[in-house]
Amino acid sequence: MGVAKKVLLAPMDPVHDIGLKMIRRGLEEAGHTTWLYPPGYSPQEIINGIIENQADTVLISRTLGYGVEEVLARFVDLLDAAGLRDRVKTAVGGMAIRPELAAELGFDGGFGPGTTVEEAVAFVEGRDYIPAGRAGGKQRYELVGDYSYEFKNTAIRSLLGRITAQILAWAGERTSPGIERAYLRRQMLACAKEGGNCASLKKDYARLCDGVIRGYYETGGLHPQTRKLEAGELSALRRYVEQTKAKMDPAALRHTRQKPGVFVQYGTGCPSLDVAHIKIAEAWGADGVVHFDPSWGARAEGFMEGYLTHQEDGSVITPENLSIIREALQDSTLWQVRAHRGLNTPETVLLAAHTGADLTKINIAYGSLGAGTDPERMTVDGVQAIRFAAEYGLPFDVVTNEELSGVPAHKAFAGMLIVADLAISLGARPILQPLFCNSPEVMINGYMADNYVDFNAAKILALRNIVSAPVWPGAPIGFLTQTEERVQSSMSTGLHAALAASLGVEAISIASSDEAYSGGPIAAASRTDTLQAVKEAFRFFGQATILPTPTASKWAQALEAGIEQVLYSVAEMGDFVQAVHNGLLGGREEGAYPGRVGRGTVRRV
Numbered sequence: 263m264g265v266a267k268k269v270l271l272a273p274m275d276p277v278h279d280i281g282l283k284m285i286r287r288g289l290e291e292a293g294h295t296t297w298l299y300p301p302g303y304s305p306q307e308i309i310n311g312i313i314e315n316q317a318d319t320v321l322i323s324r325t326l327g328y329g330v331e332e333v334l335a336r337f338v339d340l341l342d343a344a345g346l347r348d349r350v351k352t353a354v355g356g357m358a359i360r361p362e363l364a365a366e367l368g369f370d371g372g373f374g375p376g377t378t379v380e381e382a383v384a385f386v387e388g389r390d391y392i393p394a395g396r397a398g399g400k401q402r403y404e405l406v407g408d409y410s411y412e413f414k415n416t417a418i419r420s421l422l423g424r425i426t427a428q429i430l431a432w433a434g435e436r437t438s439p440g441i442e443r444a445y446l447r448r449q450m451l452a453c454a455k456e457g458g459n460c461a462s463l464k465k466d467y468a469r470l471c472d473g474v475i476r477g478y479y480e481t482g483g484l485h486p487q488t489r490k491l492e493a494g495e496l497s498a499l500r501r502y503v504e505q506t507k508a509k510m511d512p513a514a515l516r517h518t519r520q521k522p523g524v525f526v527q528y529g530t531g532c533p534s535l536d537v538a539h540i541k542i543a544e545a546w547g548a549d550g551v552v553h554f555d556p557s558w559g560a561r562a563e564g565f566m567e568g569y570l571t572h573q574e575d576g577s578v579i580t581p582e583n584l585s586i587i588r589e590a591l592q593d594s595t596l597w598q599v600r601a602h603r604g605l606n607t608p609e610t611v612l613l614a615a616h617t618g619a620d621l622t623k624i625n626i627a628y629g630s631l632g633a634g635t636d637p638e639r640m641t642v643d644g645v646q647a648i649r650f651a652a653e654y655g656l657p658f659d660v661v662t663n664e665e666l667s668g669v670p671a672h673k674a675f676a677g678m679l680i681v682a683d684l685a686i687s688l689g690a691r692p693i694l695q696p697l698f699c700n701s702p703e704v705m706i707n708g709y710m711a712d713n714y715v716d717f718n719a720a721k722i723l724a725l726r727n728i729v730s731a732p733v734w735p736g737a738p739i740g741f742l743t744q745t746e747e748r749v750q751s752s753m754s755t756g757l758h759a760a761l762a763a764s765l766g767v768e769a770i771s772i773a774s775s776d777e778a779y780s781g782g783p784i785a786a787a788s789r790t791d792t793l794q795a796v797k798e799a800f801r802f803f804g805q806a807t808i809l810p811t812p813t814a815s816k817w818a819q820a821l822e823a824g825i826e827q828v829l830y831s832v833a834e835m836g837d838f839v840q841a842v843h844n845g846l847l848g849g850r851e852e853g854a855y856p857g858r859v860g861r862g863t864v865r866r867v
Contacts, residue, residue, distance in 0.1 A: 471564030529554025550596030560604025603633030627677025668853030672824025736771025
């Protein structure tokens with residue numbers, strides 16, 4: 263703090279002294295001496311008080327805007343006439359005040375709406391004001407935390423051990439074009455880093471690709487509706503990033519809680535627009551961003567290269583596209599590159615690690631049942647992707663989006679836990695990602711007829727009772743509770759965020775207020791809608807909690823029992839791929855259809 267100050271606080275108003283009373287308390291807690299005058303004192307009476315108390319700082323409030331400039335200018339003139347202007351530090355605050363106006367009137371400081379007590383104390387003490395949590399800039403959010411990954415439910419632990427052993431033995435005898443490409447990609451990256459001639463490696467890589475992707479390496483052709491970014495576009499993007507980073511001052515989303523972290527996804531199709539959306543999300547307080555790739559990318563064998571933009575949802579994965587996104591991020595921003603589905607899963611994890619991603623996303627069950635990949639191909643590729651995640655130290659979430667197809671939560675969670683146990687056995691760090699959603703199962707059974715709290719809470723309670731692992735609801739929270747009305751959508755997201763905070767989860771993913779219903783590009787304003795709604799929800803609840811009804815505990819127990827039964831059936835079958843085909847993790851009557859993309863491409867080694 264330094265030397266204690268003598269501070270006179272005076273509301274130069276007929277009323278309104280609440281702000282000064284709050285500042286006075288902060289000053290006294292910091293060890294300063296204060297005098298608080300009542301409303302209605304004249305400028306001359308305040309000047310007399312400064313002289314009488316030998317104050318070295320005076321804080322004036324002027325809430326009402328009528329004649330504000332004349333009143334304040336007269337006070338500064340009187341201060342100058344009394345010979346006090348050079349030795350007394352002055353500041354004025356109020357609804358009508360802006361720093362520019364205060365400086366024009368002759369004050370040393372000016373504070374408008376939103377000024378905090380800490381900011382006023384910093385002014386009195388003559389130091390820069392650094393908002394709480396922003397010392398040295400925004401800090402990176404710790405997502406994985408200190409979890410043991412120990413299974414508390416011994417029956418589930420035993421069943422998972424059997425299933426994991428079966429999967430690893432099966433996958434150990436098989437490979438795929440996706441795995442072979444991933445290893446070639448690693449050689450290509452090393453070759454490029456050393457400045458070598460990679461032509462033969464690229465030729466071998468192209469042989470393992472299909473159709474359009476092979477054509478790219480052989481003739482330079484691109485996927486339809488895709489083009490290369492021009493040099494001028496790249497230069498403009500880098501200038502934008504440089505300028506934006508220089509003035510970035512991220513908002514603080516969390517109020518008094520330490521978690522959850524908040525993630526948004528991007529995937530506009532254009533790296534330049536992606537970066538713009540990322541910078542908006544960062545500025546409004548997002549802790550992390552998720553790269554959303556195009557659906558055709560999951561069905562194509564192989565990746566193209568270069569800076570590419572296209573006219574569909576999802577942004578094309580290439581080493582260059584990922585690199586330019588990484589360059590644009592604030593140091594504090596966590597970055598996830600999804601690899602949870604499709605024919606390029608192992609290579610995506612490899613590229614994510616190579617370009618500096620912090621996280622990835624892998625789920626064999628969802629990739630097979632909700633994303634259209636052949637279960638045999640998805641399993642062998644998924645195991646290799648997990649091995650890469652362990653090798654490169656990339657934590658990954660295990661999403662349960664098959665719930666949106668109609669798969670009951672206990673079956674989706676069984677698949678999630680199988681992948682999580684695979685990860686643990688291979689030395690990786692999985693993150694459980696249940697949905698907070700009004701899923702088909704919920705609609706049919708009326709689980710949310712009364713509230714959106716109990717069934718979502720039951721999911722967290724069940725997972726916490728099963729295993730010590732980080733939990734990240736998302737993709738996004740509140741799915742199928744939002745409507746096309748932006749206020750309702752934002753409010754629903756904010757309330758689900760508050761529930762997640764009450765349940766102590768590590769992170770949440772949120773959508774923009776128009777994301778689920780947009781018929782075109784997502785508007786920048788809708789990005790801020792939900793981020794501000796989440797911030798307000800965190801501020802509203804603080805350390806208070808949302809209390810589920812006893813029904814949540816009952817459903818949690820049922821969910822845990824259902825998971826155990828599904829795992830028992832899978833373990834007894836002894837063949838994970840066949841279990842997927844047989845509907846044990848989600849059947850056709852539940853909207854889950856084993857994928858066909860990549861069928862027949864797995865071979866024995």
